[in-house]
Amino acid sequence: MAKGAPLRWIENTYLKNFLRGRGVEIGGLWKKVKVPSKSKVWYLDRLSTEDLAKHYSEINGEIVAPDIVADAESLPLQELDFIIASHVLEHLPSPLRALKSWYEALRSGGTLLLKVPDKRFTFDHRRERTSLKHLIGEYEDPSSIDVRAHYADWVERVNGKELNTPEFEQELKSLMAENYSIHYHVWIDRDMSEIIEYTRSVWRLAWEPVVFWNAHFYRKETVTVLRKA
Secondary structure, three states: OOOOHHHHHHHHHHHHHHOOOEEEEEOOOOOOOOOOOOOEEEEEEOOOHHHHHHHOOOOOOOOOOOOEEOOOOOOOOOOEEEEEEEOOHHHOOOHHHHHHHHHHHEEEEEEEEEEEEEHHHOOOOOOOOOOHHHHHHHHHOHHHOOHHHHHHHHHHHOOOOOOOOHHHHHHHHHHHHHOOOOOOOOEOHHHHHHHHHHHHHOOOOOEEEEEEEOOOOOOOEEEEEEEEO
């Protein structure tokens, strides 16, 4: 057993305490987050099961069939007891819009379980961190979102294609045509803390942080549980 496995088991067992009642998991793909047996979960994704299998052809496991096909940035459900977003936020063009939508979809006392990969421990390590200022600018003016620039950064710094070469342009064009689900944004744990604090202090969202686990060698992600007070 890997050294980090006991720690992950303990952490996941603890997190299940916040996932009781009726909730939704966004982007479960092949790895659902475990919830208590009496909890009711709907699975939401942007594509149908068939399209997910095509989009993520590299996945060997069985893909979670979505109950709801919808945009993750604007949930069609309300009065939820919990929302699970594990490795989702970084895939969204407008993370701030998503956080606001998820807050509004929760009932009073509901919880958001948020897991976000830390760029220092992933294939994103060569990329520049997305600043809060950048997120705010794109939230306030959605037309300013430069989709091509996000994809170009991915092709260069993750896929390792030399900028402005024929190989670079070909891969960039292919991924954009496919609307491939890249990491639009990358952060470290300190950035996540800043983003959450912004939604509380500026937007006055009544989040009560009840869990905030920094990323480290065994847990390569920031884990946050927010309760809607």
